[in-house]
Amino acid sequence: MKAAGTVYLVGAGPGAPDLLTLRAADLLRRADIVFHDALVHPDTLALAVRAEKIAVGKRCGRHSTAQRFINKRLIDAAQRHAIVVRLKGGDPMLFGRAQEEIDALSAASVSFDIVPGITAALAASAELGISLTRRGVSRNVAFITPRTGRGEKQHDWARSALAADTCAIYMGVGEAQHIAATLMARGASPDLPLVVVENSTLATQRSVALRLADLLAAALPGITGPAVILLGEVYRRALPEIVAFAEKRTDAA
Ligand code: SAH
Numbered sequence: 001m002k003a004a005g006t007v008y009l010v011g012a013g014p015g016a017p018d019l020l021t022l023r024a025a026d027l028l029r030r031a032d033i034v035f036h037d038a039l040v041h042p043d044t045l046a047l048a049v050r051a052e053k054i055a056v057g058k059r060c061g062r063h064s065t066a067q068r069f070i071n072k073r074l075i076d077a078a079q080r081h082a083i084v085v086r087l088k089g090g091d092p093m094l095f096g097r098a099q100e101e102i103d104a105l106s107a108a109s110v111s112f113d114i115v116p117g118i119t120a121a122l123a124a125s126a127e128l129g130i131s132l133t134r135r136g137v138s139r140n141v142a143f144i145t146p147r148t149g150r151g152e153k154q155h156d157w158a159r160s161a162l163a164a165d166t167c168a169i170y171m172g173v174g175e176a177q178h179i180a181a182t183l184m185a186r187g188a189s190p191d192l193p194l195v196v197v198e199n200s201t202l203a204t205q206r207s208v209a210l211r212l213a214d215l216l217a218a219a220l221p222g223i224t225g226p227a228v229i230l231l232g233e234v235y236r237r238a239l240p241e242i243v244a245f246a247e248k249r250t251d252a253a
Helices: 022-030 067-080 098-107 120-128 157-163 173-185 212-217 233-252
Strands: 006-011 033-036 052-055 083-088 111-115 141-144 166-169 193-198 206-211 227-232
Touching: 006 022, 006 067, 006 098, 022 083, 022 111, 033 067, 067 083, 067 098, 098 111, 120 166, 120 193, 120 206, 120 227, 141 157, 157 166, 157 173, 173 193, 173 212, 173 227, 193 212, 193 233, 206 212, 206 233, 227 233
Parallel strands: 006 083, 006 111, 033 052, 033 083, 141 166
Antiparallel strands: 166 227, 193 206, 193 227
16 A cells, blocks of 8 residues: 655755755654654754654764664654655765665655755865865865775775865764875875864864875874865865964974
8 A cells, every 4th residue: 555655855964954955944844753863953853843753873883773674664654644754964865875765665655755955075165165176176076985884895985086186085084094094005195185074064063174194194083073074185275274283283392
């Protein structure tokens, strides 16, 4: 029997609640039930005034609900509710496991719809005031993650990173030194600039600009929030402040 409800895969954006689309806000207000990622801002969730709210993971390295179980819950919810929202950080179609949910919903003949959100790399670029592309410097952007899920076959993320003018590395901060070592061993310049942006668009946002060689030398201290690594020549303009900071430290020593 065809389910009565529709499941909406909705992008919650990078963090700040007012970066939600109007369509997403409207669906949240009308939702009967919301299954949300752990990182969604409480004020965003608060828009879902009538809905039962259920946290279903995902936070790197912490407990998260198995994807198959989430798929099943979405399908079950659509039998009982008209408007089921699956609220995901950033944009659902980028590193959000949306395809698994779409395939499961299709297989179960549940209607679904996707509402885009602002992905972390675009939000971080806006906050930094540095364009991902720039005439004469960067004409392409790669969205990359070095992370592979359990049972997933390895992929050559470094090749994509080396081929791109600018790259946004998601879920990479925990292995930042490995990323730097791999890219340098594969021919990237140690001088290549990058910016690490944590908690982008939130009051707790922090960013640090470094060169690839610095990333290899120093573990990134104290990053507990989600963070994206933006890498490429376009970030060279972010470097001088950090050089000044480094010089100051040398003076003090
Ligand atoms: N679908 C999401 C990405 C999910 S993967 C999107 O489109 O943004 C989770 C990764 O996204 C994190 O490990 C981090 O690399 C990045 N991320 C999510 N929110 C972020 C934020 N507010 N600031 C910086 N990076 C963020």
